[in-house]
Amino acid sequence: MRVVIAEDLALLRDGLIRILEAYDCEVVAAVDNGPSLLPALVEHRPDVAVVDVRLPPTFTDEGLQGAISARRAIPGMPVLVLSQHVEPLYARELLTDRAGGVGYLLKDRVANVAQFIDAVRRVAGGGTIMDPEVVTQLLARNVPPLAALTVREREVLGLMAEGRSNGAIATKLYIGEKAVSKHISSIFTKLALPPSDDDHRRVLAVLAYLDV
Amino acid sequence: MDSRDWIREGLRAAVSGATAVPLAVLNIPLFVLFVVSLVLTPVLGLGLVLLPLVTKLIRTRANLARRLAARWGRPIDRPYLPRPQRAPLGGLRHYRWIMRDPATWRDLAWLLPGAVLGPVLGLLAIVLPVYGVEGILLIPLLISLGTDYGYGVIWPISTLADGFLSLPQGVVILAIGVAAAPYPRRADAWITRLFLAPTRAAELRLRVSQLTTTRADTVDAQAAELRRIERDLHDGAQARLVSLGMTIGLAEELVGADPATARKLLAEARETSSAALVELRQLVRGIHPPVLAERGLEGAVRALAMALPIPVTVTAALPGRLDTPVESAAYFVIAEALANATRHSGAGAVSVDLRHTGDMLLAGVTDDGRGGADPAGGTGLRGIERRLAAFDGTMSVSSPPGGPTVVTVELPCALSSPRTSPSFETG
Numbered sequence: 001m002r003v004v005i006a007e008d009l010a011l012l013r014d015g016l017i018r019i020l021e022a023y024d025c026e027v028v029a030a031v032d033n034g035p036s037l038l039p040a041l042v043e044h045r046p047d048v049a050v051v052d053v054r055l056p057p058t059f060t061d062e063g064l065q066g067a068i069s070a071r072r073a074i075p076g077m078p079v080l081v082l083s084q085h086v087e088p089l090y091a092r093e094l095l096t097d098r099a100g101g102v103g104y105l106l107k108d109r110v111a112n113v114a115q116f117i118d119a120v121r122r123v124a125g126g127g128t129i130m131d132p133e134v135v136t137q138l139l140a141r142n143v144p145p146l147a148a149l150t151v152r153e154r155e156v157l158g159l160m161a162e163g164r165s166n167g168a169i170a171t172k173l174y175i176g177e178k179a180v181s182k183h184i185s186s187i188f189t190k191l192a193l194p195p196s197d198d199d200h201r202r203v204l205a206v207l208a209y210l211d212v
Numbered sequence: 213m214d215s216r217d218w219i220r221e222g223l224r225a226a227v228s229g230a231t232a233v234p235l236a237v238l239n240i241p242l243f244v245l246f247v248v249s250l251v252l253t254p255v256l257g258l259g260l261v262l263l264p265l266v267t268k269l270i271r272t273r274a275n276l277a278r279r280l281a282a283r284w285g286r287p288i289d290r291p292y293l294p295r296p297q298r299a300p301l302g303g304l305r306h307y308r309w310i311m312r313d314p315a316t317w318r319d320l321a322w323l324l325p326g327a328v329l330g331p332v333l334g335l336l337a338i339v340l341p342v343y344g345v346e347g348i349l350l351i352p353l354l355i356s357l358g359t360d361y362g363y364g365v366i367w368p369i370s371t372l373a374d375g376f377l378s379l380p381q382g383v384v385i386l387a388i389g390v391a392a393a394p395y396p397r398r399a400d401a402w403i404t405r406l407f408l409a410p411t412r413a414a415e416l417r418l419r420v421s422q423l424t425t426t427r428a429d430t431v432d433a434q435a436a437e438l439r440r441i442e443r444d445l446h447d448g449a450q451a452r453l454v455s456l457g458m459t460i461g462l463a464e465e466l467v468g469a470d471p472a473t474a475r476k477l478l479a480e481a482r483e484t485s486s487a488a489l490v491e492l493r494q495l496v497r498g499i500h501p502p503v504l505a506e507r508g509l510e511g512a513v514r515a516l517a518m519a520l521p522i523p524v525t526v527t528a529a530l531p532g533r534l535d536t537p538v539e540s541a542a543y544f545v546i547a548e549a550l551a552n553a554t555r556h557s558g559a560g561a562v563s564v565d566l567r568h569t570g571d572m573l574l575a576g577v578t579d580d581g582r583g584g585a586d587p588a589g590g591t592g593l594r595g596i597e598r599r600l601a602a603f604d605g606t607m608s609v610s611s612p613p614g615g616p617t618v619v620t621v622e623l624p625c626a627l628s629s630p631r632t633s634p635s636f637e638t639g
Binding site: 085088089090106111137 | 482485486489490493496497502503505506507511514515518519520521522
């Protein structure tokens with residue numbers, strides 16, 4: 001798998017390269033600032049980009065803006081955004097093109113290497129992965145249409161937002177996979193999501209979560 | 213101004229004029245009392261006690277005049293020097309504080325002219341309306357027939373028809389009187405201000421003492437904040453890093469002999485590191501939220517709104533970024549107001565409005581909750597006021613029982629730079 005990295009702190013950049021290469025990813029470019037991200041992505045067309053939100057020169061949200069404009073320039077370009085803090089607001093901005101292939105995780109999650117690599121692969125494959133922290137913040141809200149969901153359905157939706165598969169959700173909640181599918185179709189109905197392929201609906205369900 | 217406002221204003225002026233007369237007359241005994249206590253100072257030191265008491269009365273009277281003038285568009289600040297510490301009534305220190313304050317003598321200089329001009333201007337405001345009412349009630353008719361009494365342009369009233377003519381005249385006179393009444397009141401306010409407003413020097417003195425207080429508060433708050441951060445780091449992240457180092461060291465020792473335990477220790481170390489990160493993140497949020505640095509006030513408030521359990525609508529018209537300290541103060545103030553709204557008000561929805569007009573940031577937080585919030589209670593609000601005071605900002609809370617609660621914050625500040633998109637919008 002070919003990866004482009006944007007991270008300004010050398011220590012973290014090297015760490016990311018080391019971890020990715022240990023798991024058979026090829027880091028084709030590693031940039032340390034916002035303005036060189038888009039040219040690198042256009043040039044290398046990687047399978048996935050791993051991008052830090054805060055980058056030079058402004059040290060604000062250069063990386064996030066870069067990721068969003070990259071997806072505008074190259075539609076569907078898979079991007080995994082990392083940050084020291086997560087904001088549902090940023091998650092929503094990342095997801096507005098509704099194309100999938102988006103991850104948004106705390107940098108802390110990289111420490112769990114196996115899970116991190118799994119997240120990279122799933123984003124590269126078009127999946128949507130939100131940090132549990134984003135999900136927790138949103139679970140606290142009690143506004144329509146989410147108010148219509150049962151507690152269990154909310155749990156399932158939260159785990160879907162984290163990018164977990166039906167099997168993983170079943171294991172986590174100690175229920176059968178069949179029960180999970182039932183919950184998910186009930187969620188789709190309650191959120192009035194149009195029928196389409198399952199992956200895409202998952203993205204839409206997460207968006208419904210964020211749009212409120 | 214529509215006619216109802218105009219009538220209300222005129223009636224208010226008439227009432228204000230009527231009360232001004234007896235109030236102004238009070239000035240005379242106050243003046244006499246002051247002179248007497250001044251003269252009595254050498255006699256057994258009676259003045260040491262009397263003069264401060266009389267001054268207190270005079271200041272109460274002058275402050276009332278200042279407040280009344282404010283109602284006619286002439287707000288007047290209080291010019292008095294703050295009372296020094298350890299200056300009990302009857303002591304020399306207290307006496308000196310009063311005698312050395314130029315405002316004491318300016319008040320005194322106002323008492324007599326005020327006693328003359330006050331009633332004159334007060335009467336001017338009420339004479340015509342009262343005369344008009346007299347005509348409307350046909351009082352001239354009742355008392356005039358057979359005497360040489362008259363009304364308006366008819367002197368004397370000799371026939372019944374003449375008497376009834378006082379009715380339309382009265383209406384006209386009342387209307388003119390009500391329309392004219394505010395003018396003498398405004399003149400009175402203007403004169404009061406001339407005498408009782410702080411001089412430039414007094415204004416500066418007040419400003420200095422206010423700045424001294426807010427600076428001391430700010431410095432205190434800052435020191436307390438730093439102490440809190442130090443303690444949080446020391447007991448939190450720092451301690452966790454120490455434990456992390458020890459765990460990894462132990463794992464290093466065991467990696468050859470007991471790889472299974474070493475692996476367990478390393479997993480533990482990873483968990484410790486993420487706990488340290490969680491703590492640091494919370495600490496950073498409390499110091500300066502990253503989203504505020506990245507997106508400015510509007511973005512940070514929007515991000516905050518998304519994390520609240522009830523729907524929050526944010527409207528904002530900020531054409532640029534605010535200075536960082538002001539931005540941070542405004543953010544924490546709004547965060548506190550939003551927290552109060554979601555926690556205590558029972559509101560179903562909250563709205564935040566951010567605007568910048570002139571050199572002022574205006575922020576309003578409105579909830580549809582049950583109201584009845586008391587700004588005097590609650591340490592959160594005091595903290596807000598202290599934060600705002602450092603920037604000459606103010607906060608007001610309107611919360612009638614039944615709601616809605618509106619918190620309004622005003623912060624003087626300039627917009628530092630027009631908003632620029634912080635990146636390469638090429639797509």
